[in-house]
Amino acid sequence: MSLSKKILGLILVLLTSCFLSLIALADPLLQGWQKDERGWWYVQVDGSYPSDSWKNLDNKWYYFDDNGYMVEDSWVDNYYVGSDGAMLVSSRTPDGQYVRENGEKIEESKSANQKSIVSNIQKPADDEDELKNLVGPGVETDNTESTQAQTPDTSSIDNNDSNNGPVAATENNIGPVADTDKVLENISPDSDDQSGKQPENNEQNTSTQSNQVVPAGGVVTDPMTTVISNDNTGEQDERTKVVNELKKLSLSDEEANLYYLINEYRESLGLSKLSFSKSLTTVARAHVKDSHDYTPRLQLDERGIQGNLHSWSHFGNWSGGAYTPDHAHAEIMWDKPGELTDYKGSGYEISVYHSIGIDPQLALDLWKSSPGHNAVIIGEGEWSFIKTVGVAMDKNYSHVWFGGDKDPAGYYDVEGYEVVHP
Numbered sequence: 001m002s003l004s005k006k007i008l009g010l011i012l013v014l015l016t017s018c019f020l021s022l023i024a025l026a027d028p029l030l031q032g033w034q035k036d037e038r039g040w041w042y043v044q045v046d047g048s049y050p051s052d053s054w055k056n057l058d059n060k061w062y063y064f065d066d067n068g069y070m071v072e073d074s075w076v077d078n079y080y081v082g083s084d085g086a087m088l089v090s091s092r093t094p095d096g097q098y099v100r101e102n103g104e105k106i107e108e109s110k111s112a113n114q115k116s117i118v119s120n121i122q123k124p125a126d127d128e129d130e131l132k133n134l135v136g137p138g139v140e141t142d143n144t145e146s147t148q149a150q151t152p153d154t155s156s157i158d159n160n161d162s163n164n165g166p167v168a169a170t171e172n173n174i175g176p177v178a179d180t181d182k183v184l185e186n187i188s189p190d191s192d193d194q195s196g197k198q199p200e201n202n203e204q205n206t207s208t209q210s211n212q213v214v215p216a217g218g219v220v221t222d223p224m225t226t227v228i229s230n231d232n233t234g235e236q237d238e239r240t241k242v243v244n245e246l247k248k249l250s251l252s253d254e255e256a257n258l259y260y261l262i263n264e265y266r267e268s269l270g271l272s273k274l275s276f277s278k279s280l281t282t283v284a285r286a287h288v289k290d291s292h293d294y295t296p297r298l299q300l301d302e303r304g305i306q307g308n309l310h311s312w313s314h315f316g317n318w319s320g321g322a323y324t325p326d327h328a329h330a331e332i333m334w335d336k337p338g339e340l341t342d343y344k345g346s347g348y349e350i351s352v353y354h355s356i357g358i359d360p361q362l363a364l365d366l367w368k369s370s371p372g373h374n375a376v377i378i379g380e381g382e383w384s385f386i387k388t389v390g391v392a393m394d395k396n397y398s399h400v401w402f403g404g405d406k407d408p409a410g411y412y413d414v415e416g417y418e419v420v421h422p
Helices: 002-025 114-122 126-133 233-248 253-268 278-294 336-340 360-368 371-378
Strands: 032-036 039-043 053-057 060-064 074-076 079-081 144-146 212-214 348-354 388-394 397-403
Touching (some): 233 253, 253 360, 253 371, 253 388, 253 397, 278 348, 278 388, 278 397
Parallel strands (some): 144 212
Antiparallel strands (some): 032 039, 053 060, 074 079, 348 397
């Protein structure tokens, strides 16, 4: 009897051990594309999934319905998603409509010449040049602004970059258009890639505009969009620490991450990291709020020329007006730090707008891909005087301000994170 109990006990131990082993060997929930009988959905890093929203995955835009399933072969507002779920760009939809480089439907009469429409898709008219910059639904980025006709401070500084967000969504993309990622059930429908090239400082309803800044006599250049990724664990540990410390200083998660990414990019080029100016951040935040509340970029100046993302409304304690592509009203930008804070120097801004939302990585990728914006970020040439930066980002807008003068209000410094101060 005693022997039987021992044998039974041993069997139970072995069964329990096998059961626990099976649990340990079970595959965790995969991040990325998943599929069932109803369709595709996307599992994010935290286990959640997007719903009733657009999401950029592998540099392609997808729309997920209220239940989180990818929408296929349908119009979503003025954008069309194909059979693989990816938004169509620069092409004709199955129902005979035409869409621009940013996917937006071209409103044309039924009798319009189709050849002309196709031509407009491939090469927008002069008054629609900004459409070349479109990357996904509703992105805008203005040109770089020119700096004052003063001789810029020639002090040099160093900086650096990082990644995270929609455009760099290359985690474990499994499923539709998972070009370079793991594939679930060997299923990966194809889709067109999308990226655009941005010429002047103009904007449009749903375009990408990154405000370029041009030093005295500088030249505005054209941007395009790239995808960056960075999986360095050590850098991520530092990033988490720095971002968490900045959030304790009243910075938002988006602001802290964008600041870190800008410096990470500079540092990757052998440059020093910029200090985080409190005054310039105050200006950036004020501009983000003004942009959301009054969309000042839609204003016209006295000549009838429409402004861009550097424009300010007349509903605040500042000088408002349309900042036009020819930089005829550059003081609207340069003077803002002095109008809103005790900062004595001029300020220089780069900006971005996206109708369905912007995140730190997408913003930085757009700016980096534009020679004019990139020059400001890395302090190239006449921008070598830049030593400090102010950051703001919320919902659809992000404005980043640069300067080379000491900030009387101080800086958001993090212990152990070495930066350069004016």
